[in-house]
Amino acid sequence: MEEKSVDEQLTSREREILQLLVEGKSNKEVASKLEISTRTVESHRANIIRKLHCHSFSDLVRYAIRNKIVET
Incomplete structure (x- = not known):
């Protein structure tokens, strides 16, 4: 069984929330x-x-931007 990458483990709702949080x-x-x-x-x-x-949270924002999980 193939393991998901860390960012693929996020649900669509989690991604949506993360995007809004990163936007401030x-x-x-x-x-x-x-x-x-x-x-x-x-x-x-x-x-x-x-x-x-x-x-x-600041680690999360940096990680999300660096790994292109969210749009900036």
Whole structure:
């Protein structure tokens, strides 16, 4: 069985949330735009950080941009 690359492990919703966060949107703004709760955004954010083996949000942003997971 072939292993997925780290960024392929993200769901489409996680990618969508990551893109908005990298664009500088707050958790509250992302929640409002996607019509979900702030807590759901926080959960997705924590899962993304865990899946991509980052230690902080700033690490996540750098990783996502460097590895072209998001558009800049």
